[in-house]
Amino acid sequence: MxxxxxxxxxxxxxxxxxxxxxxxxxAPGKHEDHVAPLVNDPLISFSSNDVLKGISFDTLTELEKWATETPTPLQKVVEAFNTTRFSVDLFSRGSHSSDDKVKLLVCHDFKGGYQTNEDLSPQGYFPHLQNGNRYFLQFPELCDLFVYFSHHCITIPPLCWVDMCHRFAIPCYGTVAFEGKEKKGFGRLDRLMARDNHGEFVFVKALVKLVRMFKLDGLLLNFEAKFSDPKLAKDLVPWLAKLRGDMRSCNGAKVIWYDAYVGSKNQVQYVNGVNHLNYEYFDLTDGFLTNYWWSENELEANLSNVGKLGLSKTFVGYDVWGRGLIPGLGRKGGFNTGKDIAIIKDSSVGLFAPAWTYEFLGYENFKENDAAFWKGISETVKPDNVSVRVIGxxxxxxxxxxxxxxxxxxxxxxxxxxxxxxxxxxxxxxxxxxxxxxxxxxxxxxxxxxxxxxxxxxxxxxxxxxxxxxxxxxxxxxxxxxxxxxxxxxxxxxxxxxxxxxxxxxxxxxxxxxxxxxxxxxxxxxxxxxxxxxxxxxxxxxxxxxxxxxxxxxxxxxxxxxxxxxxxxxxxxxxxxxxxxxxxxxxxxxxxxxxxxxxxxxxxxxxxxxxxxxxxxxxxxxxxxxxxxxxxxxxxxxxxxxxxTLDNQAALRCSKVAGLKHLKLKDSVILSWTHESGFKDDHCDFWCVYVNDIFQGATTVSQFAVDAGEWNQRNIVGSGSEAAKLKVRIDTLSLTGELQIGANYYFNCNG
Incomplete structure (x- = not known):
C-alpha cells in the first residue's frame, strides 16, 4: 500500500x-457459452420500421385507446424500445453559486419531429447514412428544461432525447398541441374536457399514465384552437388544476402553458406576456412560456403583474428563425439571438427551434456554426454545473x-x-x-x-x-x-x-x-x-x-x-x-x-x-x-x-447478461436480455451487441433489432450440423466505464 x-x-x-x-x-478476457431458449414469434408479420420508431398520437381517440386497452405484443415491444431506464431525479447538477441564474428552456422543433437518421430509431444508427451528421445540443450545460415539439396532438420525446436530457439532469417534456385551422380544433378541445361516469377527467388520467410510463418530467400545453361553445372553456380551469395535481403526485412532473389561448374570449390570442387575460393559466401551471412578439414594455409589465417570484417560472419566448417578429423591435433571430435575449434581465428564456443552425445553415459546418450560436447565448445564460449520477x-x-x-x-x-x-x-x-x-x-x-x-x-x-x-x-x-x-x-x-x-x-x-x-x-x-x-x-x-x-x-x-x-x-x-x-x-x-x-x-x-x-x-x-x-x-x-459514495463501490459494478431471447420480425430479429438475479440494470450505462463477434451497435435499452440479412446469412458460423448455429454476445458498460464481457449465446437460425 x-x-x-x-x-x-x-x-x-x-x-x-x-x-x-x-x-x-x-484486451477483454474470456467469456462463457450458453444455449438460448426458443420463443414464439408473434411479430413475424411486422418489419423493423414498425418497432424502431417514436411514439405519438394524432387524435385523442388514439390516446384513449392506448390508455384503456390491453397492449398488443407489437405495442409492448415499441414501448420497451422507447422507455428510458433513468429518471431525471437520479442525476444532479450540484449547488449553484447564485439563485439569480437565467434559466433556459429549449423547445426543439426540427422538421416536425421524428426524423430518420436523426432521432427516429431508439437504438440509433449503426451505420449512419449521414456520415455521423445529426442535430444535437452541443452544450447541454446551458439548458435547464427541454421540450420536444412536433405537430402531433400528443408528442412523446424520442428515447435518445430523454436519455440525453436525464444524463445531463435536464427535465424532458412532451407536448400536447391543438393547432391548425379552427374547424380542426373544434371537437378536439371539447373532447379533451370529457369526464367518465365518476366525473373524473378522462384525458387527465391518460396523460398522467403516459408521463409515468415513459418517465417524462412534464408536458407543454399548446392550445392554438378554441372550444365550440364558450361555456366549455370554463372546464379548462379545473382540468388544469387536476392535471397539475395528479402530475405532481405521479413523479413530480410539471405543466408548462404556452401563451396562445384566452379563455375569457374563447379565442387564440398571443398576449406576449402575463396579464389579466391569461393570469389564471399562469397561476394554475408550473411554468409559462410567452409568445415571441414581446416588447421591452411587456417585459416590464410582467414584473409588475406577477412579481419577481412569478418571473422565476416565466420563460420569455424567442424564435431563433425570427418568424413573425414585429418590425421595429430590432430582433432578427439567428446569430443575433444571443444579443437579443440579453435584454431579458429578470425572467428566464424560452428558446424555440435552435436547430436553425442545422436545418437552415446545413450540416456541413454544423458544429462550427452551432458553437458560434451558443457562444452568443452563453453571454446571457451561463453554463450550469456538470451533472452527476446520484448513488445512495x-x-x-x-x-x-x-x-x-x-x-x-x-x-x-x-x-x-x-x-x-x-x-x-x-x-x-x-x-x-x-x-x-x-x-x-x-x-x-x-x-x-x-x-x-x-x-x-x-x-x-x-x-x-x-x-x-x-x-x-x-x-x-x-x-x-x-x-x-x-x-x-x-x-x-x-x-x-x-x-x-x-x-x-x-x-x-x-x-x-x-x-x-x-x-x-x-x-x-x-x-x-x-x-x-x-x-x-x-x-x-x-x-x-x-x-x-x-x-x-x-x-x-x-x-x-x-x-x-x-x-x-x-x-x-x-x-x-x-x-x-x-x-x-x-x-x-x-x-x-x-x-x-x-x-x-x-x-x-x-x-x-x-x-x-x-x-x-x-x-x-x-x-x-x-x-x-x-x-x-x-x-x-x-x-x-x-x-x-457511501456504499460499497464493488456493488456499483454491473453484472453480466444472464438471459437472452429473440423475436423474429419480417426483416429483422429483436434480441432482449436480463441481468443476473439480484443485480439492477440501472448500474449499466449501455450495452454493446455482437453477432458472431461482429459489432452491431450500442444501446441504452435492453433490447436490440438485428437485420435479418445479418441473422440468416452473413453471420452463420460452423459447418455441417453446426451451420445453423448463430452466436450472440451482449457486453455491459458500467456507469464508470468498466466492461463486463457477456456470455456467448447460440441460436438455431431456423428455429
Missing part, C-alpha cells in the same frame, strides 16, 4: 489509500468519455470495434465547458478529437503551446514578436458537489502524444471544507499524467476524505488540467491550498512566464528555451471518473 501524508488542514485531511493502478489497458444517500458518480453521440468509428476500451459512421444521441456525454470559450490567449487548449476514442466516438485533446504553432520557424527570435500566452490551469468541469462519503475514487484514462519529457500534464480535483457556508480550508488532489506515447494508460486512486465535524461540509468544486515543466512525482498526491486565501481561488501550479522585451531566446534541439520546455505538447484523455 502506498500512503502519503498530505499535511493537516486544521482538522481536515485527505489521505491516499490503496494501490495506485497505472498500467496499459488490456449522499453519494455520486461523475463519469465522462467525451462522447457526442456520434462518430466515424466506435471504440470500446481503446479497441475499435466498428469502423463506420454511427449515431445514437442517448450515448452523449459531458464535454468541458471551456470548449465554448475563446482560447486564443491560453497556452493550454482543449478540444474534442473525433479521430480517436477510448470508449465511444471522441476523446479530449489537450495541447500546451506557449507561443503558437509558427514559433519554431527559426532557432532564434526576439520576444517582442511573440504572442506570449498565459500558462494557467484550465477548468474542465465545474462539479460543486457536496461529498458525504468517506471515500473518493478518481480515475483517468489518457494517452500521451509525445515521448516522456521533463514536463507533464496533470489533472487536478479541487475541494473545499465549508464551515457555516464559508470556506474553512481547501486543497487539490493532483494526478500526474505520465505514460508511454501512443498507448492508453489508466491512473486510478482512492482517497480517504478529510475528517470533519458535523458543522463542516466537504465540497468537490472543479476538475482542472494544468501543465508543469519540472519533474514531478509520477504518483497522485494532495496539495494543500488552504493558506493561500480565506476564500477559494484557483492557484496555478506554473506561473505565467515573464521575459524582457529585448531578450534574445534560442531553442535547443529538444524544444527547450533557456531550460524550459516551450515545444508544442499534446495529450489525449479518454475518460474521467470521480466516485464518491
Amino acid at each position: 502506498v500512503t502519503q501524508s498530505c499535511g493537516r488542514l486544521e482538522g481536515a485531511r485527505f489521505e491516499e489509500s490503496g494501490e495506485s493502478r497505472h498500467q496499459a489497458v488490456k 444517500d449522499g453519494g455520486f458518480i461523475f463519469h465522462t468519455n467525451f462522447n457526442q453521440g456520434t462518430g466515424s468509428s466506435f471504440y470500446v476500451l481503446g479497441e475499435r470495434v466498428f469502423d463506420d459512421f454511427w449515431a445514437n444521441g442517448g450515448l452523449q456525454n459531458q464535454i468541458p465547458e471551456t470548449i465554448l470559450e475563446d482560447q486564443t490567449n491560453s497556452a493550454l487548449k482543449v478540444e474534442l478529437d473525433g479521430t480517436d476514442s477510448f470508449t465511444g466516438g471522441n476523446c479530449l485533446k489537450v495541447s500546451h503551446d506557449v507561443f503558437g504553432k509558427d514559433i519554431f520557424s527559426s532557432r532564434s527570435f526576439p520576444t517582442k514578436l511573440l504572442n506570449w500566452r498565459t500558462d494557467m490551469p484550465k477548468t474542465l468541469f465545474s462539479l460543486n458537489q457536496n461529498c458525504h462519503s468517506s471515500n473518493v475514487k478518481v480515475c483517468c484514462t489518457f494517452q500521451p502524444c509525445q515521448p516522456a519529457s521533463k514536463s507533464s500534464f496533470q489533472l487536478q480535483l479541487c475541494y473545499q471544507i465549508l464551515r457555516r457556508h464559508k470556506v474553512y480550508s481547501s486543497g487539490k488532489l493532483i494526478f500526474p499524467l505520465h505514460g508511454i506515447s501512443g498507448e492508453w494508460v489508466t491512473v486510478e486512486k482512492h482517497f480517504i476524505s478529510p475528517r470533519r465535524s458535523e458543522k463542516e461540509t466537504l465540497k468537490l468544486t472543479v476538475l482542472e488540467i494544468s501543465h508543469v515543466d519540472s519533474d514531478i512525482s509520477p504518483l497522485p498526491y494532495v496539495e494543500d491550498t488552504s493558506n493561500d486565501k480565506d476564500e477559494w481561488v484557483v492557484i496555478p501550479t506554473a506561473h505565467p512566464r515573464k521575459v524582457e522585451e529585448d531578450m534574445e531566446l534560442s531553442i535547443s534541439d529538444d524544444g527547450f528555451v533557456n531550460g524550459s520546455n516551450f515545444a508544442l505538447e499534446e495529450i489525449k484523455i479518454g475518460e474521467i471518473s470521480v466516485v464518491a
Whole structure:
C-alpha cells in the first residue's frame, strides 16, 4: 500500500489509500457459452420500421385507446424500445453559486419531429447514412428544461432525447398541441374536457399514465384552437388544476402553458406576456412560456403583474428563425439571438427551434456554426454545473468519455470495434465547458478529437503551446514578436458537489502524444471544507499524467476524505488540467491550498512566464528555451471518473447478461436480455451487441433489432450440423466505464 501524508488542514485531511493502478489497458478476457431458449414469434408479420420508431398520437381517440386497452405484443415491444431506464431525479447538477441564474428552456422543433437518421430509431444508427451528421445540443450545460415539439396532438420525446436530457439532469417534456385551422380544433378541445361516469377527467388520467410510463418530467400545453361553445372553456380551469395535481403526485412532473389561448374570449390570442387575460393559466401551471412578439414594455409589465417570484417560472419566448417578429423591435433571430435575449434581465428564456443552425445553415459546418450560436447565448445564460449520477444517500458518480453521440468509428476500451459512421444521441456525454470559450490567449487548449476514442466516438485533446504553432520557424527570435500566452490551469468541469462519503475514487484514462519529457500534464480535483457556508480550508488532489506515447494508460486512486465535524461540509468544486515543466512525482498526491486565501481561488501550479522585451531566446534541439520546455505538447484523455459514495463501490459494478431471447420480425430479429438475479440494470450505462463477434451497435435499452440479412446469412458460423448455429454476445458498460464481457449465446437460425 502506498500512503502519503498530505499535511493537516486544521482538522481536515485527505489521505491516499490503496494501490495506485497505472498500467496499459488490456484486451477483454474470456467469456462463457450458453444455449438460448426458443420463443414464439408473434411479430413475424411486422418489419423493423414498425418497432424502431417514436411514439405519438394524432387524435385523442388514439390516446384513449392506448390508455384503456390491453397492449398488443407489437405495442409492448415499441414501448420497451422507447422507455428510458433513468429518471431525471437520479442525476444532479450540484449547488449553484447564485439563485439569480437565467434559466433556459429549449423547445426543439426540427422538421416536425421524428426524423430518420436523426432521432427516429431508439437504438440509433449503426451505420449512419449521414456520415455521423445529426442535430444535437452541443452544450447541454446551458439548458435547464427541454421540450420536444412536433405537430402531433400528443408528442412523446424520442428515447435518445430523454436519455440525453436525464444524463445531463435536464427535465424532458412532451407536448400536447391543438393547432391548425379552427374547424380542426373544434371537437378536439371539447373532447379533451370529457369526464367518465365518476366525473373524473378522462384525458387527465391518460396523460398522467403516459408521463409515468415513459418517465417524462412534464408536458407543454399548446392550445392554438378554441372550444365550440364558450361555456366549455370554463372546464379548462379545473382540468388544469387536476392535471397539475395528479402530475405532481405521479413523479413530480410539471405543466408548462404556452401563451396562445384566452379563455375569457374563447379565442387564440398571443398576449406576449402575463396579464389579466391569461393570469389564471399562469397561476394554475408550473411554468409559462410567452409568445415571441414581446416588447421591452411587456417585459416590464410582467414584473409588475406577477412579481419577481412569478418571473422565476416565466420563460420569455424567442424564435431563433425570427418568424413573425414585429418590425421595429430590432430582433432578427439567428446569430443575433444571443444579443437579443440579453435584454431579458429578470425572467428566464424560452428558446424555440435552435436547430436553425442545422436545418437552415446545413450540416456541413454544423458544429462550427452551432458553437458560434451558443457562444452568443452563453453571454446571457451561463453554463450550469456538470451533472452527476446520484448513488445512495449522499453519494455520486461523475463519469465522462467525451462522447457526442456520434462518430466515424466506435471504440470500446481503446479497441475499435466498428469502423463506420454511427449515431445514437442517448450515448452523449459531458464535454468541458471551456470548449465554448475563446482560447486564443491560453497556452493550454482543449478540444474534442473525433479521430480517436477510448470508449465511444471522441476523446479530449489537450495541447500546451506557449507561443503558437509558427514559433519554431527559426532557432532564434526576439520576444517582442511573440504572442506570449498565459500558462494557467484550465477548468474542465465545474462539479460543486457536496461529498458525504468517506471515500473518493478518481480515475483517468489518457494517452500521451509525445515521448516522456521533463514536463507533464496533470489533472487536478479541487475541494473545499465549508464551515457555516464559508470556506474553512481547501486543497487539490493532483494526478500526474505520465505514460508511454501512443498507448492508453489508466491512473486510478482512492482517497480517504478529510475528517470533519458535523458543522463542516466537504465540497468537490472543479476538475482542472494544468501543465508543469519540472519533474514531478509520477504518483497522485494532495496539495494543500488552504493558506493561500480565506476564500477559494484557483492557484496555478506554473506561473505565467515573464521575459524582457529585448531578450534574445534560442531553442535547443529538444524544444527547450533557456531550460524550459516551450515545444508544442499534446495529450489525449479518454475518460474521467470521480466516485464518491457511501456504499460499497464493488456493488456499483454491473453484472453480466444472464438471459437472452429473440423475436423474429419480417426483416429483422429483436434480441432482449436480463441481468443476473439480484443485480439492477440501472448500474449499466449501455450495452454493446455482437453477432458472431461482429459489432452491431450500442444501446441504452435492453433490447436490440438485428437485420435479418445479418441473422440468416452473413453471420452463420460452423459447418455441417453446426451451420445453423448463430452466436450472440451482449457486453455491459458500467456507469464508470468498466466492461463486463457477456456470455456467448447460440441460436438455431431456423428455429
